[in-house]
Amino acid sequence: MSQKRGREGIRVDPHAGGGPMMSDNPVKMEVPSQGIRLEPFKVACSNCNLRELCLPVGMSRDQLERLDTMVATRRTVARGDTLFRVGDAFSSLYAVRTGFFKSCVSSEDGRDQVTGFQMAGELLGLDGIGSERHTCDSIALEDSQVCVIPYQDLETLSREFSDLQRQFHRIMSREIVRDHGVMLLLGSMRAEERLAAFLVNLTQRLKTRGFSESALILRMTREEIGSYLGLKLETVSRTFSKFQDDGLLEVKQRHIRILDAAGLQSLVNGTPC
Amino acid sequence: MSQKRGREGIRVDPHAGGGPMMSDNPVKMEVPSQGIRLEPFKVACSNCNLRELCLPVGMSRDQLERLDTMVATRRTVARGDTLFRVGDAFSSLYAVRTGFFKSCVSSEDGRDQVTGFQMAGELLGLDGIGSERHTCDSIALEDSQVCVIPYQDLETLSREFSDLQRQFHRIMSREIVRDHGVMLLLGSMRAEERLAAFLVNLTQRLKTRGFSESALILRMTREEIGSYLGLKLETVSRTFSKFQDDGLLEVKQRHIRILDAAGLQSLVNGTPC
DNA sequence: CGCGAGCTTGATGCCGATCAATGCATGTGG
């Protein structure tokens, strides 16, 4: 579990300890009868180190403080537990604060499809708005924490703040664009291209969050990757092995080191041979 | 081209003439200098026969009249022309009034993927909100007409009317849910299931619009269907032929008659053999 | 009438699925 992590903290594993960006921002609170104590779960967008990635992008101090009143609670989800499930009544969106999730839809006959993996700063539950019920399962792939955003409050507040409204619309639109990208992948790419695209996307998102872009720990199984990419787990495994043979990656179970980022990138676009 | 169409108008081809629901609602307008004339292009959500399918769902008389001020123009798009293209600046959404569109994304190396087909009442352009630029091409598959919805105005008005806000959010959310369904299809279904799902979906949407659910005219080529379903055109063609041999369909080029809707449906779910 | 875009159908081959066995890491109880 222990990862090389220098004093400056290029991090591979968020659980290895609090880096400068991912610390939980414990806040000292005055509690009359007990003096000062540490309150690790103070919910506050205004203090959140993810606010540049999440719903509050581009909002003013004032607006952030109003957001704090809306996003009043957090929820902890243990690894393997569901945040919500198909058919659950929809009432809130969730912003991932720490941890990692997968979203799955399934067909009548039990086949299921991972539709996405979500990490810190990303919004979960958008699927529920249309029908007042969730249409997919959201499952924590590691112990996680989310901020609860009551949808009614979000509606109300975004009628007041056009910045919030706009950012929310942007997030939904980008989800649609992302989905279109996955369709392109599923509809027209071959196994190697799919896995390469997946890895490039993952490292990019991790980099945005201050993690290393050359080493990562997969939070999901080969089967989950396969489900997302429309492949069987054996194919995912074989493709990892091939990438290793080709000198693109070093693969040790879920620990991946990227040795040739350009080579990987070139697989995604059409620069083969 | 001529289709059986009774007086009550179970319609197969919207171009065969105006049924009760699809008529263009010409409005008599007072024009001072000329007396009464026919104005076929009066833009008005309040009169539109698609208002139960489109953005104005559930809105009051007052609100509809405000909507009329927002949706002030229409645009005609000839078959084969693009409504917008990847990279175009985003300024408006478009509601399909008549006709049929496809949306395509493409990868660096030129492969492209049809991400959806849109018909009357459906909203186009949602992809552009996130980045202020369109991320896909939208191409008319037949002569079409769209209502132009300036996005700024929609934002403004939906801050005022929570019903409009809510309906807009619903539409975006449903697009996300639809995309997840396509991912499931692309990631886990076989050719026959894909084509069956496609046909079931298409007929359902046509039925909602007052068309026959047992006969339809495809507005897209085999290649476009294949692109949408992640198959080659030959496979689409063979699968159509197989469905015909199995007595599920009658296929004559783009004219499809559904002979065994239940059988088709059972292919979509997992009730094979 | 003849052209061309789109559709159908056949023959063949390949990519990834499937089936099966082994390897590896972690955890548990004796």
Add this chain to the structure above:
DNA sequence: CCACATGCATTGATCGGCATCAAGCTCGCG
């Protein structure tokens, strides 16, 4: 501490569905 169980990953052998390549066919249209 070892024996064993369990879950996940790797690797090999074989199979099958769909892609690919290659003719014809159909129909609308100039």
